[in-house]
Amino acid sequence: MKVLLDLFSFAIPMIILSWILPKKYVLLSQIVITGLFILYKSPISFCVLTFVSFGNFYVLHQSNFRESIKIAISLVFLIFLIFTTKILFSIDKDWIVPLGMSYYSFRNIHYTLEYYKGKIKNEKLLFYLAYNFFLPVFIIGPINRYPDFVKDWQRRRFDNYYFSTGLQRILYGTSKIVILGNYLFTLKAVNFIENIDKNHEWLKTYLETLRFVFNAYFQFAGYSDIAIGLSLLMGYRIVENFNYPFLATNTRDFWAKYHISLSSFCKDYIYTPISSYYRKPLFGIIATMIIIGLWHEISLRYLLWGLLQALGIYISSFFQNKTKSIIMSTLGSLFVINFFALSCIIISHDTLSSALETYKTLFLIH
Missing domain, CATH: 1.10.246 (Serum Albumin; Chain A, Domain 1)
Known part of the structure; x- marks a missing residue:
């Protein structure tokens, strides 16, 4: 719940500023607020994402390497980063995996592969940073795509439907996390399963198996709903992550x-x-x-x-x-x-x- 409250604390001023600031400052405000959130939650994550963002952009758009070398450097580094970090975590559970790294690593791999296909050319650093430092999807996705992000920015305008739908999705997501995930499948279901007679071991084991899966689903789907809702409040449509x-x-x-x-x-x-x-x-x-x-x-x-x-x-x-x-x-x-x-x-x-x-x-x- 603390992560959720922290997310809302930074997202609310971001949403307000995104509609009251002149358009030329909106992306910058989103980058700064997201950066402050990451810095507050995990300074090492801020350092890693900043290095990845500037480094990958420089390799792809500013360096003088051949195109094949650019792609190779970018992909090898991004894959090495995510695999090395996760291998270290599997060896030592006290190893800190940078917040959101799995998601922004895949977003940057997507960016590099789209650049390789020729679909991304002469991009501005500001757009690339805004894509990487986009708070709604930072913690737990979804993995939004760069061309869609840019298109949403270009046609972005205040829309009553987006706003009302966004608030609904945030409400649905919060309900999934707090009521279904935390209360029903974490608190109530655990107590119910623990109180089943020990003679019914099979039933206890089976119900616990289902409880684990549905709790994980509602937690994850809830955060995805919130990410989609916050994005809509800012004028962006983020891809759905679950469909029953x-x-x-x-x-x-x-x-x-x-x-x-x-x-x-x-x-x-x-x-x-x-x-x-x-x-x-x-x-x-x-x-x-x-x-x-x-x-x-x-x-x-x-x-x-x-x-x-x-x-x-x-x-x-x-x-x-x-x-x-x-x-x-x-x-x-x-x-x-x-x-x-x-x-x-x-x-x-x-x-x-x-x-x-x-x-x-x-x-x-x-």
């Missing part, structure tokens, strides 16, 4: 609705190139889900989690074109919920051995 994923009838559809900005990023920059090159969609699926897993944490448990997601997507491909009745759709949704919940047991435990014990309980293995 647990109503999906197969795992492929689930990942088209869950963490949409990350899924679409990996689809465009990992799945499509690999699948096209090898002409084997399965290779693209495996590579994509492994990257999504390791993006969260570079560890064996997240590698296995990613492989399980790939397996689920591969299995769902056999049922993609089947005619679905209401009964089959319901069964499909139940499969998606339970498959995803069971796969998340791996990441909900600190060790694989403790996760294995949970699997033994659920599958009645003694």
Whole structure:
């Protein structure tokens, strides 16, 4: 909750200034306020993001290297940064991962790849800094794209619909976090599960498995709603991050609705190139889900989690074109919920051995 209150404390003056300042000062005010927020929450994060922003812009737009060298330097540095930091965190949990680094690293990788495609040319440093230092999406995404950000800025104007919708999304997001996440699935559900008789160990374990997944979902979806709402209040439309994923009838559809900005990023920059090159969609699926897993944490448990997601997507491909009745759709949704919940047991435990014990309980293995 403190992070949420801090976010609102900085976002409110940013929104006010974005409409009362002359337009030529608006982007600068957004950069400064976001920078102050990051500096307040994590000085090391401020230093890292500032270095990444100025360094990447210089390499791509100011240096005299050949285009191929520019791209190589940018991508190698960004990938090295995120992987090194997360590897150090997996080795030592006391290692501090810079706030928001997973998101701004992928945003900058996106920027570099779009530059490579020739879609970004002669950009101004001010726009690039405003894109990197954009407070609503900084903490937990979504991974917004640079061309969309610039287009929104160019056609930005005060809109009553944007404003009312933005307030609604903030209300929905806060409710998901506070009421559903913190109160229902953290406080009440935990107490309910703990009070179940010990003779019903299977039921306790199963309910705890579901509780972990739904709590994570409502927390994450809530912050995404707030990010979208704050952006709308400033005149920007940010990509949706969730679209009722647990109503999906197969795992492929689930990942088209869950963490949409990350899924679409990996689809465009990992799945499509690999699948096209090898002409084997399965290779693209495996590579994509492994990257999504390791993006969260570079560890064996997240590698296995990613492989399980790939397996689920591969299995769902056999049922993609089947005619679905209401009964089959319901069964499909139940499969998606339970498959995803069971796969998340791996990441909900600190060790694989403790996760294995949970699997033994659920599958009645003694």
